[in-house]
Amino acid sequence: MSESSINSLEKLYVRRCYCGLNALNLTVLTDLKAGRRFYKCPRPKVNKQQLPPRAVTIIMDLKGKLDAMKVERNKLKRIVNGMGKAERGNLEILFGEMKFISAQEAGKVMLLEKKIKKSKTIIFISCTLFVVFVVRIMK
Numbered sequence: 001m002s003e004s005s006i007n008s009l010e011k012l013y014v015r016r017c018y019c020g021l022n023a024l025n026l027t028v029l030t031d032l033k034a035g036r037r038f039y040k041c042p043r044p045k046v047n048k049q050q051l052p053p054r055a056v057t058i059i060m061d062l063k064g065k066l067d068a069m070k071v072e073r074n075k076l077k078r079i080v081n082g083m084g085k086a087e088r089g090n091l092e093i094l095f096g097e098m099k100f101i102s103a104q105e106a107g108k109v110m111l112l113e114k115k116i117k118k119s120k121t122i123i124f125i126s127c128t129l130f131v132v133f134v135v136r137i138m139k
Contacts, residue, residue: 017041 015023023039
């Protein structure tokens with residue numbers, strides 16, 4: 001056979017990877033499947049920690065927002081540090097009241113969640129009893 005006919009035969013039997021490159025034809029060397037032939041992409045494996053472009057965009061956006069919040073926080077710290085003791089005292093009183101209100105709201109939320117859970121249970125039991133009743137009537 002001439003060299004050109006061998007090249008044409010190679011081209012006929014070449015398998016392509018999903019990425020479009022010619023796949024490597026390799027042989028397994030491990031004990032379990034020794035000698036088995038397989039095809040593999042010639043490209044090196046991608047680092048598994050590489051993130052998709054959308055995730056990178058979201059992360060960068062969140063970092064920007066975090067940096068803006070840090071700037072705002074530092075600005076507010078400078079304002080608070082420039083205040084007198086009386087003004088700081090007023091702020092601390094307001095902050096304490098806000099914590100108290102927040103705790104009250106959290107308690108209300110917990111009570112409402114318990115009521116919802118009870119209501120769901122009652123509805124489930126009612127539906128089950130209704131189905132049993134309908135089945136008994138049909139017999």
